[in-house]
Amino acid sequence: MKQYLNVVTAYTIMIILIILVGIFQSWSVALSILNYCLISAVMTMGANMQWGYAGLINFGIMGYTALGGLAVVLVSVAPVPQAWKVGGVNMMVCMAIIIGIVFSVRYTLKKIQKSKKRNYIIAGIIIIGFILLRLISGPAIESIEAVEPAKTGFLGGLGMPVLFSWIVGAFFAGGLAYIIGKIALGLRADYLAIATLLIAEIIVSIIKHEDWLARGVKNVIGLKRPVPYEIDLQAAPWFINLVEKFNSGKLKLINSVSERQDVLNQLVIDASSVYVKLCMAGLFLTVVVTLLIITQKALYSPWGRKMRAIRDNEEAASAMGKNVVKEHLLIFILGSAVVGIAGAMMVTNDGLFTPGSYRPMRYTFVIWVMVIVGGTGNNFGAILGGFVVWFLWVEAGPMALFLINFFTGHLPETNALKIHLIESASYFRFLMIGIGLLVIMRYRPQGILPEKIVKN
């Protein structure tokens, strides 16, 4: 038990902090922080599988998150029949052409020996395929985007339950990781970081600008939810009764009937948003716990030992007959798939898909700070990192504001420096995260909860 003491302490402190937010700010805010913490925890678990287990740097987390989000749109939104009618066939042909390109390139790579001729053939296939794609898709895209551009203007999805999209998101991200892994995994660590970052940018720019796919920067709003809507709850008698029972003591103090009804209404409105967030938190917690059990089992299995051996000494592991390339590719795909789930969870939580918001700062670098701060190679550490850093990221603004007011209290309200500082309070989050990362890297390079090697 003693070896888990620091884990238990760290998590207790974290939960107390979130409860404090609930008491001092509001329960709704505390629960949204908790939800985002859980989503971040899934992302960091994915990144931790790649970096902590295998030592692979993946700066493309943004791309997988975006693909996971795209999966939600493609799975859960109802199809747009009009758009399918005007452009569906052409888009299907384009799909076939892309698959054709991939397979013919693979065929040439296999059948023809490495030479200049092979390169020319591959370049030729890609260029011809590209021209064909442009010719066929061009008019189709135009007509699809012309279908009620203010509301739809895209093909729509499959109209399936939204929870299904979490799995699809994992498959999307895993598929992308397979392609990127095939291209880039042979590169040295820092090249790999840059290459994955740039490829993720390509993915996001495609999602942003291909309006027929998911409306691009016009965003998709009003996505389905796996949990009830606030409006329905506020009208449901069982829910109102529940709220009444919970607050019966408070309500009894009020004498006038109409006043009591007003207070009850307000309570129901507040409680409905809390209830929805609680349901979400329950779903997310299930995912986190399931993943934690699986990853923990994997880490201490023979496979996990093999991964650590590869991470710590690639040459020795490959001399022992371990297939380093294959294992790297596998862990790259698995980690990315987990990030894909997180991306889908996030879009489900928000209820909207905004491709413009995918930026490397928020979706790659902050996640990496979480992994490093929490503890590389330790799943509990990764989850804790997600919690701590997200909590700081959200609460840094209010904290900075408090500190600024505290230190400039003696200055008059019109002091230019004070006004300037208060206006830029929200940027102190970057400062806090940056300094936190630097301090951890310097004085505790293993993270808050370092990796534990269990020897049996």
Add this chain to the structure above:
Amino acid sequence: MDFLNAIVLLLNYTIIPALTYGSQLALGAIFVTLIYGVLRFANFATGDMMSFGTMVAVLLTFYFQSLGVNLGALPTALLAIPFAIIMMILYMLTIDKFVFSYYRIKKSPPVQLAMVSVGVMFVTQAIIRIIIGPFDRRFLDGEKFILKANEFKEMTGLNEGLTIKSTQAITIVVTIIVVSIMFWFLNKTKTGTSMRAYSNNEDLALLSGIDPKKVVMLTWVIAGVLATVGGVLYGLDKSYKPFVYFNNMLPIFAAAIVGGIGNPFGAFLGGYVVAFGEIFITYAYKKFFTYLLPESLEPDSLMQLLSTDYKFAVSFSILVIVLLFRPSGIFKGMKL
């Protein structure tokens, strides 16, 4: 006549903008490559360091303008550059002393240094936003154009006008000056040679009595000059916005890797490869072909390979292709 028109059209819309943008990228790419070659890590704070230098220049420009100091037809920012460079170098040396030097002495793996530079990136971004805010700022003054489209049309009698903005001319001239001084320094002087020696083989360089502290300091000094000049030139040409500078880091990395990371001359050319690639692939050639081809063959479509939305994606695709076929970059040639 049509042929000349077509040439002028290309010059105006692709070649001159690409040369300008390429120069700005090239300066950043040499900065990345120098840090990689001598200090051996990928510096993710590149864009924000450039932004820091530019921020100082912007603030100084505003200060000079309030004093009434100006350079006539030239932008006041040119006057601010030397001071901004000094501030930039001081900032870089402070960061190096408190952050990077610890890992360098410990001989940490490059990956760890790269992660540390992410921390520096966050801190620099915070400092910039706290000081100047995230807003768009224009600090260009003086003459805006060297050659206006109408003047050119009157001069030559062509249908197409040629515009040369003063910022474009300044960018190209300043880049040529800075880069040639830097290459002269690296290749002809004794200190430059010692830097190259250190980058090629650290142990051997230390054995032959090269002072590592001096080499590291010199690297940051050169990097400071490149970062500030590159950043200010970009800001003059477009406008100064902290977020854009962070984004510019990506094509700059692409340029440095395309040119063969650790190779300054490669990085210099890589900047132009990326810039020309971006602009040539996303330009709509319809008008160009209208001039060249007989009327019966005139194209209906825009004749654009990719829409301009994919500008950044093009440079990253160039990078991916280069990584696939020549992981060490196009120009292996000279090593720093």
